[in-house]
Amino acid sequence: MELWPGAWTVLLLLLLLLLPTLWFCAPSAKYFFKMAFYNGWILFLAVLAIPVCAVRGRNVENMKILRLMLLHLKYLYGIRVEVRGTHHFPASQPYVVVSNHQSSLDLLGMMEVLPGRCVPIAKRELLWAGSAGLACWLAGVIFIDRKRTGDAISVMSEVAQTLLTQDVRVWVFPEGTRNHNGSMLPFKRGAFHLAVQA
Ligand SMILES: CCCCCCCCCCCCCCC(=O)SCCNC(=O)CCNC(=O)[C@H](O)C(C)(C)COP(=O)(O)OP(=O)(O)OC[C@H]1O[C@@H](n2cnc3c(N)ncnc32)[C@H](O)[C@@H]1OP(=O)(O)O
């Protein structure tokens, strides 16, 4: 089917009208746009972070770079963060941080308080999230396959050794997945085994 010459311009104008209409009239569309931008912006920032982090190779010190690059996101989203009790994070001893997990926006809270030389345990699928996956790998994020408990346990046992020998902290979401409904899911046991083993 052939479109008349001005058709593409009209379609483009309609689209340009549709987007602000959806933004102001449909809260779910607004949420979708915001989350799409969030993910897209992180992918873009990760592209910038990769060459800087690559200089050191896979190294937990690179987490500082990711942290610094993500701190401004709260301003973009008008999120006010109040931090209390950071003195509970000692500067130099191994420990496991556990936190609840409601949404991918939890990343912002995590970056706000992330102690030095602290890496999160993440689902293996994140490794394949384009530039973000590579940036995470370079920053020493620990990837586990949640479907293979035995493998995940082996990875975590190795991590327990690293905690002791390389002055590293680990951040675990013990619910093991995001939970949007405001309650807490039962905790998986890995974080606690890790703490005992370390
Ligand atoms: C510029 C910007 C760039 C981009 C920046 C982006 C940065 C992003 C970083 C942030 C990423 C955050 C990602 C967060 C996530 O991905 S959350 C999902 C992944 N995390 C987890 O799943 C952690 C929590 N899960 C666990 O700890 C689980 O226990 C697990 C080890 C995975 C096993 O799972 P499962 O079988 O489902 O659970 P159980 O707990 O029931 O365990 C089964 C039995 O195994 C025993 N067990 C568990 N762990 C151990 C262990 N370490 N050692 C020995 N035994 C273990 C457990 O006790 C159970 O046995 P019993 O029933 O007690 O006999």
Ligand SMILES: CCCCCCCC/C=C\CCCCCCCC(=O)OC[C@@H](O)COP(=O)(O)O
């Ligand atoms: C070329 C390939 C392109 C792939 C594009 C993938 C799109 C993803 C884009 C950006 C990644 C943003 C990183 C956000 C980090 C947030 C981590 C997070 O919150 O992961 C969820 C995980 O804890 C639990 O997952 P589930 O709730 O079990 O699910």
